[in-house]
Amino acid sequence: MSQTRLSDEEIDWSAPAPAPPPAPRRRTRRIGSLEVLAALLVLLVLLRGWLAGQFTGARLQTWTTVFVSVLVQAVPFLVFGVVLSAIIAVYVPRSFWAKALPRHPALAVPAASLAGVVLPGCECGSVPIAGSLIRRGVTPAAALAFLLAAPAINPIVLTATAVAFPGRPEMVVGRGAASLVVAVAMGWLWLRVGKAEWIRLPHRPDLDGKSKFPAFWSAIRHDVMHAGGYLVMGAAAAATINVLVPGSWLQRLAENPVLSILALAVLAVLLSICSEADAFVAASLSQFSLTSRLVFLVVGPMVDLKLIAMQTGVFGRRFMLRFAPTTFAAAILVGAATGAVLL
């Protein structure tokens, strides 16, 4: 490989599923996405006055405010995370990670988890990276430990947590420690009971070169569109819960220590918020105990709806059916135990 060209293996963050047969060439013009977008924008500008008039109800207005503000707050973290992970994905060769890890699998697991500290990125980025780590010969246990640890314990996410919980450094420490323990435990568990045939990596289209600079921007474009789209979903769900769920209902759940932990664990799965932004949502759930909010922060980056979808795509359904529920249980247990000790 020359200095300026990358093999497809190195820029494969975006190709986790088997490639369908190439679409047949079409000579007839079809309406493409650009035309749809243009029509949509023209429509929105034309209907602008009417549209603004629709947002007068207090409930809808509050929903919109909360939705927009979750997004505005999360955007800098999302963008910087995406940029840093693009730099690492494009300018740090993947083979580096394979060489840097210890040979013995039981030692490679904690080493790979700790490698997550220096690889900032949200969970959307770590799934394809873990897939190609396995492809590069890294033991699956270590790659999975990395997959779980990287989105939760990297500096950007921990900084966001510190910003969201001012004056509570124990939340940052608890989040880092609990996430690390879950990641290492899941890696070792995979060494004990995991079966290689559960993981089914998709067929990768053949090598295709791309120079680094376009690859860098392409990575950013892809990650922002992908993670940003899921972030919009998460912000909408968060705003809906904020506006619709009566305070007294959450209050009742929040009063019971066990129920509050389970409720927030489920909420973390349903909301699917990027790990760079979830601390701010956790901070807003102020009627819940700190322990249950810690569980929210530990579960969220490891198991959520968008991760389940991505893991099915990259590792296969048989893997996901076993991995996601086990991780969910482990994250709740470790998160709750850490909260009991630290908070």
Add this chain to the structure above:
Amino acid sequence: MSRLTQAVVLLLFGGAILRASLTDLYLRYVKEGLRPFLIAAGVLLIAAALATLWYSLREGETPDDHHEHDAPASGAPGDDDGHGQGHHEPRVGWLLILPVLGLLLVAPPALGSFAAGQAGSVSAAPASDSDYPPLPPGDPAPVGLLDYASRALFDDGKSLTGRNLRLTGFITPASDGSPMLARIVLTCCAADGRPIKVGMTGKVPLEVPADAWVEVTGVYSPHRAKDPVNDVDVAYVEVTSWQEVPEPKQPYS
């Protein structure tokens, strides 16, 4: 979604963020300290859009033929949307239109009386030191709502008595319909905003609609009540005069 379309969406998204952070619009949603990061993020998004635009135009991609990079030596992008997960990425990416819509067309107002009515009042925390610092100079002396509630509830108003006070907030109806003075307290964004409510006695601004901002001049009142939403103590102020004011640049405290 073709790369060209993605470039346009990225451009709109970055532009919306940049516009909100260069005007005062962002203050309705987040704290002031985030501004430099918002500007940098907006610039990066626009740069990514322009790079995408540049490369997709240079590589001759049109919206309808981006499946056709099949010459192995062409250096065509291997990650393009015709392949594999491309079926998920574009669909999710469409959602980025929604925040653009929210920021450019709707621009929702800062949280107001609906949010204040739905959530219980912030419980004012006692000062970390045993003594409260003296009020700022001036007659009337400007006091924040949270500061007032804290001094009133935990210090029995010792540092407040004998002074004319000026409080600013918006009007929100209490459960019995009487107006209260409120302000939303942010930790970091409007999603975690919670109201601080202060009751009023004396010359209460009765005829002012909810969400209108008022500047109230008054003195300390020993009257107390509970917020029915979460059973937190609510302090009262005895109003001597008031006037409607425009919404402050920084609506949150």
